[in-house]
Amino acid sequence: MKIKCPRCKKSADLSPDFSLVSCAECDLEMSYGEYVKYVAHNDVTYSDILGDYAGSAATQAGSTLDEWD
Numbered sequence: 001m002k003i004k005c006p007r008c009k010k011s012a013d014l015s016p017d018f019s020l021v022s023c024a025e026c027d028l029e030m031s032y033g034e035y036v037k038y039v040a041h042n043d044v045t046y047s048d049i050l051g052d053y054a055g056s057a058a059t060q061a062g063s064t065l066d067e068w069d
């Protein structure tokens, strides 16, 4: 099924058994558990990006990734 990629905000694929999230746009690949934690961790920023996607979303996503560890 299609889900929103947490990295590039485009369309990512969730495998039918919910085991793997993969995105062809940015080569993201992580387990669904990691995906959930990733989205939860970035929830505030994620919402901000969605609410102001026309802005500097790419720059914000980049800095978010740098801070995520």
Ligand SMILES: [Zn+2]
Residues within 6 Å of the ligand: 005, 006, 007, 008, 009, 010, 012, 023, 024, 025, 026, 027, 028
């Ligand atoms: Zn992506």
